[in-house]
Amino acid sequence: MKETMIYLLERPNLRDPVFVEGLPGIGLVGKLAADHLIQELNAVKFAELYSPHFMHQVLIKKNSVVELMKNEFYYWKNPNEKGRDLIIITGDQQVPPTDSPGHYEVVGKMLDFVQEFGVREIITMGGYQVPELQGEPKVLAAVTHEGLIEHYKAKLEGCQVEVIWREDEGGAIVGAAGLLLGMGKLRSMYGISLLGESLGYIVDPKAAKVVLSAVTKILGIEINMSALDERAKETEEILRKVQEMQRAMLEQSMPPQQEEEDRGYL
């Protein structure tokens, strides 16, 4: 295998599909959101992506069955006849950070593939690392074209989640969540990235929930969040303990303020 390959299991007929991405990254936020969305919508797997840029290993799944590292495409047919369908991607991993050309190759193949199904709009989901959380995690938004800001703001109206639109330049979105928009733009696609604030070093269903709340609002669909809520509660318990420890440590030895600039989002 010299190139990233996509195995098609079924060729669905999709109506103006939106491509929603959620792959492993900071706090596993994107992947948790995508997996939950797939589960709640009963989305159907229709393609698998394999890449020589993924780890050279197989995972041992349930009952001692092995599988190559992969990403998976799911589709969802909108029951509303006027609604748009979805293609959702999730997976085991992204290309390692040491292999930039691999990232570009994999994301290029993803775009080639979804373009065949008529995708024009892309929504990417991920985490946005912050040193400390204050209240509910917020969601950072970034778009492919300036003209889209009002479009998405209008769609997000009434969303319970606080969405941040930065005016100043700065920061980067690393990995597929960024590249899909950047490379999609070169193909006349458009879209938005929604990144949930997360401490990053913990699997973070709470951040996944706020991101998914914003995404479903944009998509005009509603899903049950209770499974994610439950995992979030467990995590919150862990977070509280971690933060208590951190505060104890900070009080002892470090200044309370931390450098927030130049961090990468994923």
Add this chain to the structure above:
Amino acid sequence: MKETMIYLLERPNLRDPVFVEGLPGIGLVGKLAADHLIQELNAVKFAELYSPHFMHQVLIKKNSVVELMKNEFYYWKNPNEKGRDLIIITGDQQVPPTDSPGHYEVVGKMLDFVQEFGVREIITMGGYQVPELQGEPKVLAAVTHEGLIEHYKAKLEGCQVEVIWREDEGGAIVGAAGLLLGMGKLRSMYGISLLGESLGYIVDPKAAKVVLSAVTKILGIEINMSALDERAKETEEILRKVQEMQRAMLEQSMPPQQEEEDRGYL
């Protein structure tokens, strides 16, 4: 040389051959097993694989003769007219762990090659790192398809070696032992990986023996293990000393329990 290349020395006519892999990895388990199998069966070398992804060096062999790093294919004609023949691969090295695309390329070429000889079934051999051995080393099994578990269990009946079939998800098989199954599966091949428990930091003929016992049981052949037994005895002596040292160290400074999760097998 820009690509992995296979030099064919002879084109044997093989009857439904099983492909058995044993390349260097944890405890050299796979390679020891493959080399012993080749020696005992008097298998015949018929092809050599060279790759630009191997180390950029030649090895100095006996009598100052140099040879490129390589993997070697052997075949064995089953004297039983109804039995299946074998293709066995062994070699100097695997692609270094920093070069995932190289691994995928090399394993892809191996599969291309054995497919020409009609291979449908693959058995991979390797080590499975554990922090401490209790009694005889066990063998971890993993298969390409869930439907194969009963098939292999039936073949393994009566095998003196304890074979473990994990039900829960977890862990990975790194390198050729994993990729051959994962990538073979995409070509409608099937098979099993058999990994012997090993401390990993020592050449481990004992683990190789238990793996080979399981493999020969599956293949329905019998081979003399005495050479491997002898090397195993020597190693056991070394292991005993190492373990004594470890225990002495552990008693002094560390808690006896160690983290066993998320380890990779090879």
Add this chain to the structure above:
Amino acid sequence: MKETMIYLLERPNLRDPVFVEGLPGIGLVGKLAADHLIQELNAVKFAELYSPHFMHQVLIKKNSVVELMKNEFYYWKNPNEKGRDLIIITGDQQVPPTDSPGHYEVVGKMLDFVQEFGVREIITMGGYQVPELQGEPKVLAAVTHEGLIEHYKAKLEGCQVEVIWREDEGGAIVGAAGLLLGMGKLRSMYGISLLGESLGYIVDPKAAKVVLSAVTKILGIEINMSALDERAKETEEILRKVQEMQRAMLEQSMPPQQEEEDRGYL
């Protein structure tokens, strides 16, 4: 995306254009010089270069708009009918130093591209790291062919900046500033590299100014340096403080002389 790609926005008709390069490197000297030149000349962007060898990320620009990492080509039409036009390249980054083949690929594409517009002469700009600055920063010059030295010396006559021409062999010019000349030479192009002395660890508009003074002298054009002067003054203030700290440290613990050989320029 498997290869470096250049997107053409406009196809200008250029008269014997000189290709001027200024990409990020030591002290950001080259990029500052190129950006200032573009701004003062009101040069027009006409092409963008994207590469899988750049970081796998998008930058978040003003108003939450994302953009792939890129380099940008600008052109300037010389109002003097007998004068030569310019192509200027600037950008977000160079290929990381761990990826030499990526550097060669990107620079090769740049040369392919500018050759289409008739470029024969190349001027590259960058920083040249020194342990301490004495007086005004000097500019190190290096050329593609020995016969050019007198040519450029004549053009530089009257330039306020001290330009150094080393007679002895030694040192290297790392990255695009070097490769453009070295690879251009293989295509019968010619040119000069002008590297401003810089401490390197600080954004250095003062070094950019001396480089740009030499470059504009060679090009026979005049531009307003006041914006660069202003940034240089700010930096000088910072530099003074840094140098005071350094001197204080040196007096305490280190010999005043430092090894200057075998440093790379960029």
Add this chain to the structure above:
Amino acid sequence: MKETMIYLLERPNLRDPVFVEGLPGIGLVGKLAADHLIQELNAVKFAELYSPHFMHQVLIKKNSVVELMKNEFYYWKNPNEKGRDLIIITGDQQVPPTDSPGHYEVVGKMLDFVQEFGVREIITMGGYQVPELQGEPKVLAAVTHEGLIEHYKAKLEGCQVEVIWREDEGGAIVGAAGLLLGMGKLRSMYGISLLGESLGYIVDPKAAKVVLSAVTKILGIEINMSALDERAKETEEILRKVQEMQRAMLEQSMPPQQEEEDRGYL
């Protein structure tokens, strides 16, 4: 530039040429030997090899002229009408050790190239790192085919230098000195590698001299070694001082014996 390229400056007509390699490596032994051979024979440069796998930089040569990193091919027409001609390669660098595929590509291109001129025999030169030198440095020999040992031993008869032929397996020849033989062997070429004992951490003309003595003996030519002798004397002086320091340090803190196994040669 996506691939290693060779620029031909002249197409000489060569009689059964022997290909002699001497590129930078341990103690610069191979390069010193090749450069000296070229100089004494007045060999003529006829081709340059450039590679995207070399460092992404230009070297600043005499009089501020830049040149891409390169390897150079020289030829020598044997004045003896029945004698064989030579192709000699030297250069600025080898591919960095982190890029094995780059090594294979470059060496493959070298072999493609010299094959066009009818090369069948290859002699590679390099250093062979030892922890301490005892008396004159010896030369380690290794060949492509066992049948060649007597052939080369006969040619080396009367050579003042002690040539070692190891009977036991072990060690490796890293880089072009090894790959040229290993890869040449796959093309029905044959040859020998001659590696001079060297401490490795110092430019070592003395080791270059013993290697070159053996090589010229094999080639049946005689060259003046005085320039190399002179550099060797200077180095010997330095070596004496280094060794005195080492002995002083060893006496204080380390056991005199060192591990010699598993070292790589270059």
